[in-house]
Amino acid sequence: MNEHAANASFREAVVDLDAVRANVATLAAQVAPAEIMAVVKANAYGHGAVPVAHAALDGGATWLGVADLDEAFELRAAGITAPVLAWLHGPDASFAEAIAGDVDLGVSSIDQLRRISDAAGGHGPSGGRASVHLKIDTGLSRNGVPPEEWVEAVAFAAILEAQGRIRVRGVFSHLANTDDAADRAQLAAFDDALAAASAAGLDPELRHLASTAAALRMPASRFDLVRAGIGTYGIPPYGDGTTSADLGLRPVMTLRACVAAVRRVEAGVGVSYSHTWRAECPTTLALVPLGYADGIPRQASGRAEVLLAGRRRPIVGRIAMDQFVVDAGDAEVAVGDEVVLFGDPQTGAPSADDWADAADTIGYEIVTRIGHRVPRTYTGRA
Ligand SMILES: *Cc1c(COP(=O)(O)O)cnc(C)c1O
Secondary structure (H helix, E strand, C coil), X not given: CCCCHHHCCCEXXXXXXXXXXXXXXXXXXXXXXXXXXXXXXXXXXXXXXXXXXXXXXXXXXXXXXXXXXXXXXXXXHCCCCCCEEEXXXXXXXXXXXXXXXXXXXXXXXXXXXXXXXXXXXXXXXXXXXXXXXXXXXXXXXXXXECHHHHHHHHHHHHHHHHCCCEEEEEEXXXXXXXXXXXXXXXXXXXXXXXXXXXXXXXXXXXXXXXXXXXXHHCHHHCCCEEEECHHHHCCCCCCCCCCCHXXXXXXXXXXXXXXXXXXXXXXXXXXXXXXXXXXXXXXXXEEECXXXXXXXXXXXXXXXXXXXXXXXXXXXXXXXXXXXXXXXXXXXXXXXXXXXXXXXXXXXXXXXXXXXXXCCCCHHHHHHCCCCCCCEEEECCC
């Protein structure tokens, strides 16, 4: 048994809240005087929205960003009073509840503006006035007011603002992070959109464009606020071999489990479904109780590695729904020993990006998909 065996959990994602705090502080120092919106959508990329939100605010974030209203309501229900922006709404989104709950609304169409205006006028901390951030599509072709409708949208918003139904607190857009030239073209389109907003009589206090990638590498994209998601979690946004340490960031999540079974096998023995791998020589196999139900990508079968018994060792055979097998060679391993799938590479563990490479995806997806069967445990000051 190694020294970790005594306290290894069956399976857990350990979330280091001190790392969240440190990452936000690092990002804030780099982008100042722009402010940080910590993006905590999708349960804080799988890390746990409420604890991460508290730590991010403590680290200097002044805003929280989420995709949909239910995510915003979860923060409000937990007693978080910091400004929250939600930007992705279905046709039945409860804008009245959002206004009553003091949730800022990202607006991507004239129709949404109309519905928000209809929902305004009730009660709540804002006096029933909706606080909105108008989103212009500058080239991602996803969400946002299409450029050809922007002049009409800002004119309509100015009327609603004059009527006291809404307050246009922000104007924003989102980059495709394609390459420098494409980002600059979007930046120019954003500048045009801001000029049109101001010509319509709007005076938004917050202009925001950058997410983590541009915030770090493209100072002109920072405006008043940057929306930092992946950087908050200490994972590089680039997928080009840049490490967390290169960016001065610390990986927040460590995914680990304990060895559930150990067996010694002879040469020729096939492992897991379809026997895609066979032992070439006698070896020790360790069973890890995590599988694709827990978000471990099956695509990484036979490609990813874990930290076990002091070094990185390969996953062999197919990753199954609940479990996979590691070839431990001739190492001494015992049931209960700790296995680290990913964490801070400075501890010898693979990074989330290593898993992303093994599964042809991005670090974002690796942490965000960790399933509900894996308890999140928190270290660091809550
Ligand atoms: C998810 C998201 C972000 C955060 O992006 P990162 O690359 O994780 O920093 C920012 N803005 C919008 C609109 C998003 O949807």
